[in-house]
Amino acid sequence: WPWDHHRIIITSSELRGEIVQNELVMDKLKRYFPFLNHMNFVCIGVFNALDFLISSVAFSFSAAHFVETIKASDPITTTTIAVISKVDKLSAMEGGSLLLLVVGVLLSTCGNGSANENDDTKLYESIQTAGIAMAANLCFGFRAMFQKKYRYQKTTNKPMDDVNLLCRLCQIGAIFLALPLLILHSSEIMFALDLP
Numbered sequence: 001w002p003w004d005h006h007r008i009i010i011t012s013s014e015l016r017g018e019i020v021q022n023e024l025v026m027d028k029l030k031r032y033f034p035f036l037n038h039m040n041f042v043c044i045g046v047f048n049a050l051d052f053l054i055s056s057v058a059f060s061f062s063a064a065h066f067v068e069t070i071k072a073s074d075p076i077t078t079t080t081i082a083v084i085s086k087v088d089k090l091s092a093m094e095g096g097s098l099l100l101l102v103v104g105v106l107l108s109t110c111g112n113g114s115a116n117e118n119d120d121t122k123l124y125e126s127i128q129t130a131g132i133a134m135a136a137n138l139c140f141g142f143r144a145m146f147q148k149k150y151r152y153q154k155t156t157n158k159p160m161d162d163v164n165l166l167c168r169l170c171q172i173g174a175i176f177l178a179l180p181l182l183i184l185h186s187s188e189i190m191f192a193l194d195l196p
Contacts (some may be wrong), residue, residue: 040149041146044146045170045173047146048139048143049176061125061128070105070129073105075097077134077141078145081142081145085145087148147165
């Protein structure tokens with residue numbers, strides 16, 4: 001974990017509560033929870049998990065080819081997030097390419113909506129699925145932004161390799177999704193474990 005290299009040594013007087021009075025609450029929390037010093041890293045894992053979760057929801061609503069067509073437009077959301085957060089710049093040629101992508105997504109959504117005899121219902125479902133897939137694309141864009149910020153952080157320790165990064169962000173995503181899983185499906189989990 002990246003915070004293993006930044007552990008703050010807590011003295012016995014600090015454990016007894018004799019921490020300097022002018023220290024901010026967030027600084028005190030960072031002493032006991034070192035991952036708070038690496039929120040970019042934590043956000044990578046959270047948004048990666050949300051991307052997979054929301055993509056799965058989109059696939060459950062519509063045909064895979066339509067969802068994949070919408071998800072293929074992720075350069076739109078990724079570039080928008082990168083430009084707004086000032087992580088990247090957009091040239092005129094790139095802007096024109098993104099405009100073509102937007103037109104393609106709109107045509108795909110309308111085309112998928114008119115492929116059935118009940119056009120109003122199908123169009124509504126297509127717009128709903130497109131919105132869910134675009135939310136997944138937003139999560140992918142935020143993951144890319146936080147990953148870029150994390151890579152450019154000035155750290156003294158050895159940078160994390162890609163395999164370890166993928167492993168750790170999957171672990172963070174699993175931890176992040178475990179709480180809603182336990183809350184929403186506690187009865188099924190207890191039944192599966194044969195608990196009273």
